[in-house]
Amino acid sequence: MKINKEINRRRTFGIVSHPDAGKTTLTEKLLLFGGAIQEAGAVKSNKIKKTATSDFMEIERQRGISVATSVLGFEYKNIKINILDTPGHKDFAEDTFRTLTAVDSVIVVIDVAKGVEEQTEKLVKVCRMRNIPIIVFINKMDREGKDAFELLDEIEQKLGLHVTPLSFPIGMGYDFKGIYNIWEKNVNLFTGDPKKDIEETVKVSDLSTGEIDELIGTDSADTLREELELAQGVYPEFDIDQYKRGELQPVFFGSALNNFGVRELLDCFISIAPPPRPKQSDIREIRPEEDKFTGFVFKIHANMDPRHRDRLAFVKVVSGKFERNKPYLHVRSNKNLKFSSPNAFFAERKEIVDEMFPGDIVGLHDTGTFKIGDTLTEGEILQYKGIPNFSPEHFRYINNADPMKSKQLNKGIEQLMDEGVAQLFTLELNNRKIIGTVGALQYEVIQYRLEHEYGAKCSYENINVHKACWIEPDDPKSEEFKEFKRVKSKFLAKDKSDQLVFLADSEFSLQMTQQKYPNITFHFTSEF
Numbered sequence: 001m002k003i004n005k006e007i008n009r010r011r012t013f014g015i016v017s018h019p020d021a022g023k024t025t026l027t028e029k030l031l032l033f034g035g036a037i038q039e040a041g042a043v044k045s046n047k048i049k050k051t052a053t054s055d056f057m058e059i060e061r062q063r064g065i066s067v068a069t070s071v072l073g074f075e076y077k078n079i080k081i082n083i084l085d086t087p088g089h090k091d092f093a094e095d096t097f098r099t100l101t102a103v104d105s106v107i108v109v110i111d112v113a114k115g116v117e118e119q120t121e122k123l124v125k126v127c128r129m130r131n132i133p134i135i136v137f138i139n140k141m142d143r144e145g146k147d148a149f150e151l152l153d154e155i156e157q158k159l160g161l162h163v164t165p166l167s168f169p170i171g172m173g174y175d176f177k178g179i180y181n182i183w184e185k186n187v188n189l190f191t192g193d194p195k196k197d198i199e200e201t202v203k204v205s206d207l208s209t210g211e212i213d214e215l216i217g218t219d220s221a222d223t224l225r226e227e228l229e230l231a232q233g234v235y236p237e238f239d240i241d242q243y244k245r246g247e248l249q250p251v252f253f254g255s256a257l258n259n260f261g262v263r264e265l266l267d268c269f270i271s272i273a274p275p276p277r278p279k280q281s282d283i284r285e286i287r288p289e290e291d292k293f294t295g296f297v298f299k300i301h302a303n304m305d306p307r308h309r310d311r312l313a314f315v316k317v318v319s320g321k322f323e324r325n326k327p328y329l330h331v332r333s334n335k336n337l338k339f340s341s342p343n344a345f346f347a348e349r350k351e352i353v354d355e356m357f358p359g360d361i362v363g364l365h366d367t368g369t370f371k372i373g374d375t376l377t378e379g380e381i382l383q384y385k386g387i388p389n390f391s392p393e394h395f396r397y398i399n400n401a402d403p404m405k406s407k408q409l410n411k412g413i414e415q416l417m418d419e420g421v422a423q424l425f426t427l428e429l430n431n432r433k434i435i436g437t438v439g440a441l442q443y444e445v446i447q448y449r450l451e452h453e454y455g456a457k458c459s460y461e462n463i464n465v466h467k468a469c470w471i472e473p474d475d476p477k478s479e480e481f482k483e484f485k486r487v488k489s490k491f492l493a494k495d496k497s498d499q500l501v502f503l504a505d506s507e508f509s510l511q512m513t514q515q516k517y518p519n520i521t522f523h524f525t526s527e528f
Contacts, residue, residue, distance in 0.1 A: 003321060007288045010359030011273050012082040014099055017109035018117035022139040026109055026256040027085045033266055034074030071314060071345040071361045079270045082361055098372060100126050102298040102316040105133040105273045112138055112145030116158040124159045131246035133274055137265055142255045144173035161249045164235040167264055169253040170216055170224050177216045179253055179261050180224060183268050187215060190260055244274050276359035279318045281382040286319050288358035293320035296384040297374045300419045311415060312363040313370040322356040331375045331383060339364050372420045391524040392423055392436030395465035401457035412454030416446055417496055425493035425501055436468055464505050469522040471500045484517050
């Protein structure tokens, strides 16, 4: 069957890390191997600042950080690889959580000098909750940093992972000689010349002979033998089934900027990483090889191309085959929709495709129909779970700074909220709009995008809100609920889908309110 063959050659994974650990650089080098781009616009290149192909929003170029999750597809050794590059900056954690619902495995990038950082801890926790298979890549080996064993220990302790090295560094920083690949039993010597480093590996079948001494010098060779012996004594042997169950995490060392150790990572990845996995819906588990198409929207991006006012909904294909111009059921609105120009992603290019298979990410042009978390099927009524809105941590009033442009402002806010950049709450009392975000940097992004994409200017005003909770009364007609609505009227707002939200002004008042109204449930995510 064609579909099984297509499923088995798909690998969809996300790259997660703390900002600046080299995630975007690694993404580019992987594209380089797949022949998807000719040269990487490494963030720190020479006088002309070429920018990374995977960051296409102006604000990302200015700041050198990835804000939007980009989707990049390429072929390597007849395997179709889809990378979801996620924002590392913690202010965009929500976007990253959503992306993790769409991946089948993950590569975690760790900076050799900084070790495990807080953002990495949060994201790995999410991966572990879902048992997503993880490969760890320790980056920037050409700089001085922590000792390999110290790093492996730190990963085990801080991230709660169970690791085993599949490659091992020979020295580091100034003394960095190369990498011994345990997985393929060969040595890749580091010359510092990125063109050479990709190709040349030397097969070393037996470490006890003298051939390795000639390659890297006797001292380094002795150290390597000792360290490898120690590593094999301390760490378990690699077991692919344990890896796929999320119980064992292989570790690779390298330097993405110098293209070093990336091929080893990629070769091992395509041979061990799982093809698309089944996904749980609200009624049953859905397997990729089923005949009928199902998929869900995990991201919406407005104005991918500033020249055309387009919104793109990113849909992960979970089962069956997605076909162009075939009507599919949009479960939430119960309408059939047809898509005449579904896009596939290829670094900066989008191409129109006729069919997509499980594991693929398809971009659908959207006129405002989709919300994050929507499910598409061939008629079956089901919803995929697990894409909630989190309770925001920052709140500000949003004001119109240019009265002539209120229409543009409203349209802009609405589209950006659909995209999941932030959440909009409208006060019941006076209809003032409040924007809640997970991180403060999002306010800048919203302001910037409103001005540059919609031609509207906005200003913010502080508001004292500690937490937003979604309200669910046991009985909407009860006296208790009526009293709650009367007493707390100035703290009540509606979110975008018209659900009632209570904006507590402090931890204390939230606890008091919860005690005073025991029959009302306060939720901290919108999916209840």
